[in-house]
Amino acid sequence: MSPRTARHPYLDHRGPIPFAHRGGAAGPAGENTLAAFRLAVQAGYRYLETDVHATSDGVLLAFHDRRLQRVTDSRGRISAMSAAEIAKARIGDEPIPTMAELLAEFPRARFNIDVKEPNTVEPLAALLKQADALERVCVSSFSDARLATVRELLGPEVCTSAGPREAWRMWRASRRLKPGEAPDAAALPQLAADCLQLPPALGRIVVVDERLLAAAHAAGVPVHVWTINDDTEMDRLLDLGADGIMTDRLDTLKTVLTKRGNWS
Numbered sequence: 291m292s293p294r295t296a297r298h299p300y301l302d303h304r305g306p307i308p309f310a311h312r313g314g315a316a317g318p319a320g321e322n323t324l325a326a327f328r329l330a331v332q333a334g335y336r337y338l339e340t341d342v343h344a345t346s347d348g349v350l351l352a353f354h355d356r357r358l359q360r361v362t363d364s365r366g367r368i369s370a371m372s373a374a375e376i377a378k379a380r381i382g383d384e385p386i387p388t389m390a391e392l393l394a395e396f397p398r399a400r401f402n403i404d405v406k407e408p409n410t411v412e413p414l415a416a417l418l419k420q421a422d423a424l425e426r427v428c429v430s431s432f433s434d435a436r437l438a439t440v441r442e443l444l445g446p447e448v449c450t451s452a453g454p455r456e457a458w459r460m461w462r463a464s465r466r467l468k469p470g471e472a473p474d475a476a477a478l479p480q481l482a483a484d485c486l487q488l489p490p491a492l493g494r495i496v497v498v499d500e501r502l503l504a505a506a507h508a509a510g511v512p513v514h515v516w517t518i519n520d521d522t523e524m525d526r527l528l529d530l531g532a533d534g535i536m537t538d539r540l541d542t543l544k545t546v547l548t549k550r551g552n553w554s
Contacts (some may be wrong), residue, residue, distance in 0.1 A: 297447040298484045299425040301512060303337075305552040307534035308543050309402060310335040311517050312354060316538035321361060322352045323384040324395065330395055333335055333540050334553070339402040339516075344390050344410040349373035350389040350417060356406065362386070369409055389414070395422045402451075402487075404439065404538075405431040415443040424448050430487055441482060451514070452483035460486060461497060464505035471501075473508040480509075487514045487536075490527065503531045521546050528552070 313319070313326030313336075314320075320326055321379060327338055341354040345368060358364045362378035376490055379386055401423075418424055424447045427458065429440050434453035441450060452460070455470040458477040486506055490498045498515050506513050514534030515527050524535055524546045547553040 300428050300449040301485060304554050306528055306532060306547065307337050307514065308335060308547055309337045309339045309514065309534060309536040310540055311339045311536040311538050313338060313340065314540040317517065317540060320381045320384065322354060322387070324387045324391065325383050326383055326522065327392060327396060330540055331399060333544060335540060337400050337402060338396065339536055340392065341404040341406050342414055343406050344387045344413050345373045345376055346370055347372050348413045350391055350413050351376065351409060354387050366553040369407060374528060390417055390421065393423050400426045402428045402430060405429060405436050408436060411436050411439045412443070415440060416442065417447065426552045432511040449484045449509060450482070451485050451487040452481055454482050456468060457484050457486055457488060460509070461502055467501045470481050473505045475508045478505055478509045481511060483511070485514060487516060488521070490518070492514055498527065498530070498532065500520055500530055507531065
């Protein structure tokens with residue numbers, strides 16, 4: 291394999307990318323609300339992470355859980371309810387925003403969209419085409435099958451992160467490296483994804499370390515790490531060479547990047 295020579299426009303950013311995870315879930319406006327995303331944009335965040343579920347009538351909602359009850363005053367599974375039924379639910383005083391509303395409200399923002407259910411894929415592909423938003427969106431998922439369908443529907447114009455299988459292949463390849471060893475790009479797995487988005491660890495297994503970053507970078511694939519809320523851990527990952535950090539604590543990450551001269 292040869293390392294990538296062309297980078298998707300979504301990934302064009304000077305220095306590490308700061309992501310507002312769910313709009314900044316630790317902030318005063320709650321997670322995945324229009325108010326939270328507005329506060330993130332006002333704080334200078336250009337990259338907004340969110341999740342999508344589709345209602346029974348195909349409306350895409352920016353919401354993390356399958357069911358409403360953890361963060362709203364209502365109950366029920368989103369895929370079994372209509373948009374009109376869910377419109378009554380509130381996160382504090384806020385209704386659940388639609389993905390279409392977010393794209394329209396923040397035309398200069400870039401969205402990292404986590405596809406949560408199979409029934410969201412086709413409505414999302416249609417929305418991104420209709421909104422002419424492909425250059426400012428990265429689609430992620432914990433399902434390789436959903437990501438494959440997204441790529442089939444939207445082609446190379448859409449930026450996608452690696453699914454579990456692709457991420458595992460790159461991690462496994464990185465285990466063959468000795469600390470400090472330069473990877474042979476030709477020996478690395480070829481990914482359909484444009485980036486890796488990973489936790490720093492899974493239980494006792496370290497996921498993002500010097501070897502993983504070296505392998506991914508040799509393949510031309512940036513690495514974004516989630517969800518980091520501690521300033522010491524942010525600094526450690528940035529020192530290793532992480533290309534992006536997702537956080538619930540927007541002030542903390544902004545402070546860390548500002549001190550490092552990486553806030554833009």
